[in-house]
Amino acid sequence: MRYIEPHGHMVSRTTDDYQAMVLAGCAAICEPAFWAGFDRKNADGFHDYFCQLTQHEPKRAAKFGLPHYCWLCINPKESEDLALAADVLALIPEFLKEPTVLGIGEIGLNKNTRNEMKVLEQHVELAVKHRQLILVHTPHLEDKRKGTRLIMDVLRAHAGVQPGRVIIDHVEEHTVGEVLDAGFWAGITLYPESKATPVRAVDMLENYAAQRVWLNSACDWGVSDPLAVPKAAAEMRRRGHSAEAVDALLYGNPVRFLSQSPNFKDPQAVR
């Protein structure tokens, strides 16, 4: 089988993880900017992080034959500080010129605060101005439903946003329908403890007809599984779904969305 990992925080993972993913059929990996697990003190920390995402990590992935792409932003967990956010947002346009940048992400909300909303609006404006795709992080656990609705309000309020160029990630059973009905793409994140398991993700795919869905592991420095996407593929096959159906979902769908960025190259087409 082959698949795309459309959301993995590889700066937090080991070379063993890269090797395991390649052996499982991973053909490309996309890495959104995220919270490091601690707050960075100033924009210099983000400058170094953006250099890591655009220069160093693609080289590390290339040692395993994997194309590596990234998304840029200040994560909502660090958006409460408006001055810091302004400094980081000012850095991003220069990095958008790098050849492996796919768009702005993962932006969104964490605790659904007014400051997080302001920074989200600024990110959306930046993405529209530079014709970038948008990858949205939705809040965790009890904050997810409210945050998802607030995020969609912001996106719908901007006339320049095309829903088909936005993926709203970390959907679960109580948010996936609203996201798809609004015309956005939906990302289902597979986590061992929170978000969705591979089994629940396959249930959602069987219940919602929309094709605008991808699965990702969002593997990072916390409890997460870089092989969660191929494990979901195994669950699909166990239920009797065809290899073609699995390929369409786990390879074809990410390629279809990501190909809206001129920087993304279908790995199969360039081999």
Added chain:
Amino acid sequence: MSDSNPLAKTTPRSRQQVANLHFMDARYKLLDLAAFLDRLERASGPEDHRVQGLRKALPLLLEGGPDRVARILHLWSDPTVEPAPKADTKAATGVWPGLK
């Protein structure tokens, strides 16, 4: 391209097939939940709001309908609609603390 994913065209499975695939998985998870509740019985002090939320969700498991997961997630969700003035923490707990 059709806006329909190929898994949505599933031929309906029998309940026997679903049980054959997933019963043991559900069985051990139910026993783990029972063990968690037993562990709480042996402990002391007031009940955590997350556990109160979990207990409120249990009756939903026995209700009919195909959307139990969504109903439980809705039960545990923050029902307010206005943005919060500021963040007191970065973390979520799993159950909205205001759930009564």
